[in-house]
Structures are given as C-alpha cells and as structure tokens.
Amino acid sequence: MFGFEDISKGIGGDLPVLILAVLLAVTLLILIIVTARYKMQQYYMYRRDLMEHEVAGRRRIRVADKRAVFERDNYTCQICGISKGLLDSYCEGLGDYLLLEADHIRSVSQGGTGRDIDNLQCLCWRCNRKKGGYKTNAQVRAMIDYGVEFTDMDQPYIDY
Numbered sequence: 010m011f012g013f014e015d016i017s018k019g020i021g022g023d024l025p026v027l028i029l030a031v032l033l034a035v036t037l038l039i040l041i042i043v044t045a046r047y048k049m050q051q052y053y054m055y056r057r058d059l060m061e062h063e064v065a066g067r068r069r070i071r072v073a074d075k076r077a078v079f080e081r082d083n084y085t086c087q088i089c090g091i092s093k094g095l096l097d098s099y100c101e102g103l104g105d106y107l108l109l110e111a112d113h114i115r116s117v118s119q120g121g122t123g124r125d126i127d128n129l130q131c132l133c134w135r136c137n138r139k140k141g142g143y144k145t146n147a148q149v150r151a152m153i154d155y156g157v158e159f160t161d162m163d164q165p166y167i168d169y
Contacts, residue, residue: 075111081129108134116142
C-alpha cells in the first residue's frame with residue numbers, strides 16, 4: 010500500500026516541510042478566491058451605485074422647471090381639474106392649501122426624464138399618488154371618486 014509516509018521518504022524524509030508547503034498552497038488558493046470575491050463584490054456595488062445615481066438624475070426635477078410647469082398648466086391638476094382659482098372661488102385663501110406636484114408623464118421606470126419639461130405635468134397630490142409610476146392619466150381619471158367632478162368654470166352654477 011502506498012501512503013503519505015512513502016511520499017515523504019521519497020523527498021528526503023522532510024515531512025514537516027511537505028506539510029508546510031501544502032498548507033501554504035491551500036492558504037494562497039483561499040487568499041486568491043477571497044480576493045476575487047471581494048473584487049467582484051466591489052464591482053457590483055460600484056455598478057449599483059452608478060445606476061442609482063443615473064436614475065436619481067433622471068428622476069430629479071429642478072425648481073425652475075416645476076415653476077414653469079405650474080405656470081404652463083395654470084396651477085391646475087391635469088387629471089381631476091382642481092385648481093388654486095377654483096378653491097379660492099369657494100373661500101378666499103383656500104387655494105393656498107392646494108398641494109400641487111410636478112409629475113412625470115412618462116415615468117422614469119419607463120424611460121422618462123425630469124430634464125424634459127414636455128414630460129412634466131401639474132398634478133394634485135391625490136392624483137399623483139393614485140397614478141404612481143404605472144398608470145396613465147386616463148386610468149386615474151376613471152377611478153377618481155373625490156366627491157367633486159371636473160369643474161368647468163365657464164358654465165353657470167345651477168341650483169336644483
């Protein structure tokens with residue numbers, strides 16, 4: 010039978026040297042594997058951070074663009090039609106409490122960007138929450154139940 014002792018006799022009987030050489034080889038192999046895994050982890054973290062930074066840049070809407078969108082849309086929600094002027098017509102100063110937000114028409118997850126003012130619209134906070142990043146304006150308009158309908162200010166008020 011051929012054993013480990015026969016190998017050690019074949020190299021001059023230095024069994025401790027052979028054991029140390031094997032341990033050194035195993036240690037180097039483990040070190041190489043750990044280093045490769047660490048570098049792969051660093052690479053994936055770098056890629057993830059790079060993608061998050063890119064998405065954040067597309068999602069961010071500048072303050073000047075928000076103002077321009079609000080003025081273009083006359084401070085009116087493009088889904089339900091509620092506006093600062095409408096609320097002020099009921100009670101002076103009530104329109105100041107309307108929470109309007111700039112919304113991406115084509116969401117960032119679908120390739121839209123906040124840098125293009127044509128991709129932005131003025132929405133009230135309720136419609137924006139209902140829209141999320143996946144629904145269209147028409148889908149949200151169909152599910153509105155705020156207790157008020159889209160109001161046309163040019164129509165006379167009729168009391169029944």
